[in-house]
Amino acid sequence: MTDPAAASPVRIYWENILFLALTHLAGLAGIVYAAASHFSLATLGLAAGWLTLCMLSTTGGYHRLFAHRAYRASPVLRIFYLLFGAASFQGPALRWASDHRIHHALTDEEADPHNIRKGFWWAHIGWLFYRTPANTAKTTRHQGTFRFGILLAAC
Secondary structure, three states: OOOHHHHOOOEEOHHHHHHHHHHHHHHHHHHHHHHHOOOOHHHHHHHHHHHHHHHHHHHHHHHHHHHOOOOOOOHHHHHHHHHHHHHOOOOOHHHHHHHHHHHHHOOOOOOOOOOHHHOHHHHHOHHHHEEOHHHHOOOOOOHHHOOOHHHHHHO
16 A cells, blocks of 8 residues: 555645745845944844744743643743744744654654654755645644644734
8 A cells, every 4th residue: 555645746845945045035134234234232132132032932832832741831921932933933833833743753754744764954954845744734733732722823
């Protein structure tokens, strides 16, 4: 018996490629602009603070809280994680957590969205450039496991 997903042609995810290319180009343009113009240390501090808050939201919120449910958090902290997770362009928390749970359930199998057997490039970023069941699926798979399902789906 053959897997129907394996027989389907690989489709390039142009929306993701364009978005990732434009955000990186905008970041480079921002660095060039900041270097060529007068900017304050306060601006640099704001950027470093924003980066820190986004990283905390991805690791502490999207990963540890929403995907693994490693701890409980107040509604205020959950909203903080959702807002700064969205600010870091991680996509909806519900999809991120679902994707991550699939990754742990099917580690290094064909259906693993980040399957390292497809190579280092695929596991770290390549999977974002192609339409796969994981990155195009509806985000309702684990909706019942979240208290703030509507808010999660909206971000």
